[in-house]
Amino acid sequence: MASSWNNIQKAALVAGVSIPPGYAWLRWKYPQLWTDIHFYRKLKAYFKMMEHCQNSKLSILHFFEENARVKPSHPCILFENETYTYGEVAANVNRTARWVIGSDPSLKKGDAVCVLLHNGPTIVWTWLGLQKKGIIASMINYNLKGQALLHCIKSSYAKYIIFGSEFLDAIIDIKDALRDLNMGLWMINDTRIPGLLPPDDVVTMEISTVSGENFPTVPITGLSDVGSYIFTSGTTGMPKPAVIGHNKPLAAALFYHINTGLAPDDVHYIALPIYHSAALLMAVSGSIYHGATLAIARKFSASHFWDDVRRFRVTIFQYIGEICRYLLAQPQKENDGVYPRPVRAIGNGLRPDIWREFKARFNIQQIFEFYGATEANFAFLNTDDHVGSMGRYSWLLKRNVGNVEIVDCDTETGEPKRGRDGLCIQLPRGSIGLMLFQITEKAAFAGYRGPEDMTRKKIVSDVKTKGDSYFNTGDLVKIDVDDYIYFIDRLGDTFRWKGENVSTLEVSHALGLFPAIVEANVYGVHVPGHDGRAGMASIVLHKGATLDFSALYQHITSSLPDYARPKFLRLLDEMDLTGTFKHKKTELMKRGFAPDGYGEVYIIDPSKKTYEPINHDHIKVLTAGHSKL
Template sequence: MPSNRDKMLLGAAGTVGAGLLSWRTFFPWIAYDIAFLKRRRRTDKMREIDIRNRRYCINMFEEAVAKHPKKAFVIFEDRVYSYEFMNEQANKVANIAAKWGLKVGECVAIMIENEPSFIWTFLGLQKLGIAVAFINYNIKGQPLVHTIRACEAKVLIVGAADEIVHSVEEVKQDIGYIPIFIHGHTSCEWFQSWDDLMQQATHVSIYPSVREEMTPKTPCCYIFTSGTTGLPKPVIISQLRGIAMGKLFQLFNLTPSDIIYTTTPLYHSVGGGLGILNTLDQGATMVLKRKFSAHQYFEDVRKHNVTVIQYIGELCRYLLSVPESKLDGHHKVRVAFGNGLRADIWERFKRRYNIPYIYEFFGATEGIGFFVNVNNKTGACGRYSPILRMMDALEKVFVQVDIDTGEVVRDKNGHCIPVKHGEPGLLLSAIPAMLNDLQVYKGSREINEKKFLRNVLKEGDCYFNVGDIFSMDDDYFLYFKDRFGDTFRWRGENVSTLEVSNVLNKLDVIHDANVYGVEVTGAEGRAGMAAIHLEDNVTLMENILRDIFNLATEQLPSYARPLFLRFPKERAITTTLKQQKTQLRKEGFHPEDIDDPLYYYDDQNKTYSRLSVETYSQFITKSKL
C-alpha cells in the first residue's frame, strides 16, 4: 500500500503534469523508473510474441540449429560443441526415450554434473514434451529418495561421477521400480549403460508433432528448492515460465553474439534456468565450467572472450580473495548478472575487475514476483517506487513479522501490518483471484497452500509469501536483508534447518537438535550451527562427536553440514514451545561469548573438535570462510 509520503509525491506529480521534463525536474528519481520501464516493456513484448507463437525452449533451440548449425553452443573444457552436434546428441536422447512410451508432461529425472550431456539430455527429452527434473547431485539418503518420488519420475538418468553413482546405489531399493541409466559405466543388475544406448541410437530428428499436445502450462522442468518446510520440493517451471525466464537477459539486450560464462550448477535456477534458457532464446554461446574455480575464473573469461558472467554473491567474494593481477580488468565482460552480491564488496568487485554494469536481481525459484537493479545502484536488488507499484500487475507489500515465531503480525482486524518506509519487512506478492488455485510446487494443495497468505490487506485477498526480508531507502531502492524462517543460505545453497535437524536426531543419544545459521565475518550467508541436547543419561564423549561427524558427512551435502556444535545447558524454546533460534543466532559461536561447550567440523581429524579461544582464529583462517 502506498505510504503517506508516496501519496503526497503522486499527488504532486499530478499537479506538475507538464510532460516528461517536468517530471524529471520535480522527481530526480524518475529517470530510474523510465530506464526500468523501457527495458520491461521490451521484454514483455518479446515474451508475449513467443507465447502467442508457442515458441517454447525446444523451439528456441531448433530455431538456432537451423539458423547457425556450426556456431558454438557450448564450450566445455576447451572443446567446442556446435548447435548441430548438440542437436544430434539430443536427437539420440529423444529416439531412446521415445521407446519408453511416456506422455507429454510426464517426468524423467536427471542427476548429472555440469557438462554438455546435461544440456543435450534435457533438450532431447524436451523434443518429446517430457518434463525434466533437475536433481541436485550433492544430495543423498532419504532427501534423494524424496526428490525422485516428489517429481514422480518415470526414469532416472545418472552422470558418470562415482560419488553420484554411489549415492544412487545406496537408495536404489527405496526409490521404487524405475529404470536407471548411468553414464560411463557398463550395465549391471540394477542399471543399464546410458553410453551403450547413445552409441546405438540414431540421430535422425524426431518430428515435432509428437509434442503437439504441449501447452504453456505443460511442465518444462522441475527445479528443487529447500523451502521452509524441510525436504526439497519440486518447483514447477512451466513452458510459459521457461519463456519468461529466457527473456530476463533482454533487460541488458543479450544478443546472439554474446558469450555467457556459467559456473553455477545446472540443477540450480541460475545455471540451468537463466543460463540455459537465455542462451537458447538468442542462440548465443555458453562457456560451461564443471565446478567453480576462483583462480581459473577470469583466465577462462579472457580465453573465451566472455561478455556476460553469472554470479552468486559468494562467488564474487572468492574472486576477490585471488591475488591481484595486472590482467584483472582486461576482458570483454559487459555485464554481470546474478544475486547475492553484498554492498560491502560490490564496489571492490566492480572496480578491481572492471565490470561496467552489475544487474543484481531477486527472485526465488518458486516465487511470484521479481526485482532487478538496472541502475547500477550499489547493493540494491531493484526498486519499487510509487510509479512502479502502480504499474505492477502483481502488487508487492512488505509487512511486519514476529522474529521469534516466524509469523506475520496482524492487527485487530486480522490483517497484516505494512512496515513504514525504511523499515525492514517480509515481502509478499499479490496473487490475482483468478490464480487462487495456483500451483507452484508439484504435489498436494496443502504443500502449495503453505506458501500463501490470505486476508493480508483485506478480506478474501491472497498473497505469496516470498519468505525474505527487505528494506527500502529514500529513493525506493530495495535491499535484501535476510532469509526469514527455517531456511538459511550458505555457499550459494539454501539449507533447511528442519532437514538437518531430522538427520542429527537419528542418533539415539540426541534428544533434540536446534539448527540455525550464524554469521561469519567475511563470508556470505550463514554457516550451519546446531544446539544439541543429549538424552538425560548421556554424557558427551569423543565417540559421540565422531558419530555426529560421520552422520553429517554421510547424509548431508557439504554445504548443509553444521560447521559448529553447541551443547547448551537449557533448551531454547518460545512460550509457544517452538524452538528459539533468534538469540542463538545473535550469540554466534565465539568462545569468549558463550559458556557452553563449542565444537567445529574438523575434516582433518574426522570429528568435531573443541573450539577454544586459541583454535577459533586458526579455524577461521584455515577454513577461509
C-alpha cells in the first residue's frame, strides 16, 4: 500500500494536486482518485502538445505528411480490395491540390469548395488536398437532395462543388440554381462508371493527369484558421455549417491517442459517413496523425461488419448506438468475438441496456464512450468502461480545465430558467438538466458560417456571473454523486434517428410543400428497440382537402433522406399552439404513436409505398421492439 500511495503522491504532484496522508481513507472516500489523476496527467500532456502546435503553426496535414515522409510504404487506407500506402495517399493529396489550383488559379486561402463524396480513399485525399492550398472543404451530407442539398451548398458560400459520379443526377436536378450561384461543377468518376458523359458544364476531375510530387503547403497563421465546414442541425432550423478550425481535428487526434492508446500498428475501422465530424475529426484525423491504418467501409453493413473487422485485422472501430443495436440483432455465429487481434471500440450513444451484452457477445476489450458535438467547445470521454456513462466531470477536471454547468430549463422552449438575480438556476448532482460549456480563450466557440444570429442563438450569457458566456449543448444530462455524467435526451427542434440529426424545420418544410397540407408539426417519438427517436408529424389539412397517402409517400421519399422521413402521421383538425403561435410538441411526444382518439394515426409502409392506419398488429410489433422502421 505504501508503494501505491507514493505513486499517487508523485502523480498528484505532476498534476499539480496536493493530497494529504491517509491513503486508505482516501481510497474509501474517493475510489476514482487514481483514475482522475491519471486522466489529468494525460490532459496536461494534451494541452502542452496543442500549445506547441499553435506556436509552431502545425495542422493535422503536417503530421500526415511527416508520416508519409518517414514511412511511405506503411498502409494508410484499406478500402474494399485496395490498399493505399501513406506515400500513395500523399501523392494523391498533392495531385488534388495541383488539379484544383490548375483549374482555377484564382482560388485562394479561405475560399470554400463543397465536397459531396461517398466513403472511400477519395474523400480523404480530397479533404487533405484542399487543406494543402488553404481552401476550406465544406463536407456535404450525401443523403441530401433537392432543396435540402441546395441549401447546404448555398450556405457554404463556395465557388465549386466536387462530387462523385453517383451524385450526378442529384446535381443535375438543381443545376439551374447552381448556375445562378456561378457554382463550378467538378465531378470525380470514383465509381468508375464506364462511358459516363456528363453535361458540358460539368468538368471531370482527373487528378491522375497531374504530378503527385510534393510541394510547399500554404501555411496557417494559427490553429483558429478555418479548415472545414461540417454541417449540423444544431437545435433549431435547417442544417448549418459549423466552422471547424485546424484545432478541431488536431485536438480530436491528440485526445484520441492519450485516452485510447491509438498507435501506428493499430487498424481503425470506420463505417460511419466521413462527412460527419465523428468519423472525420476522430477516426480519420486520429489515424493519420498517429500513422495508423484506416480501414474504410463504403457504408455500414450489419451482416459484413465483423467479417471486415477480421479481414482488415482491425484493432479499434468507431460506433454509434444504433450500430451496436443492429449488430446485436444479427443471428449469432460461431465466430462472434473471434478476431486475429484484440478489438476495442470508441463511439457515442451506446445505451446502458445493451452495453454489457454487446461487449460480452463480441468480445470487446474496452469501450470508450464519448460525448461531443461538431461545433462544441468541450467533450467527454469514458476511459474506465463505466456502463452507460459518457465520462467523468470530477473536481480535478473542473478546477483545472473549465466549467460545465447543469442548469434548469424549460423543456418546452429549451431555454434555461433564471433566478431572481437573472442568473441560470444551477442543479445539484443527480438532477437532470441542460448542459452548458463555458466559452473561454482555451475553449473557444467558432460558431457557424453565415448570419451572426445563428451563432448567437447557441450562446447563453449570465450563467454563473454577469457577463459570462456558455455554449448551449441543447442536451439534457445527469451527473451522479460519483461525478459520472450520463446523456438523457436532446432538446430543441432536432432529434436523432439512424445516427443522423433530423431537423424538424426541414421536414416540416417538405411536408408543407404537399398541396393538401396546411400545417405540419414534426417531432421525434420513442420506439422500443431503437435508439434515438423516430420522426412523427402531426398535420392539419386545408379545409375540404383529402390526403392521398400514396402521393404523400412519393413526395417525402423524393424530398427527404430515409432517416428524416416521418414514420408516423397524426391527422388533426387544428394545431395546438402556444401564446406566441409556436407549435406545442411536449404533449404530442408523450402521446407517441398510440391511436388514442386524438386524431387519426398512420404508419409508413415502404412495401406498399404509402401510409396506412395503425392497428393492433402494428402496435404489438412496435411495443415488442421488433419493428424495422
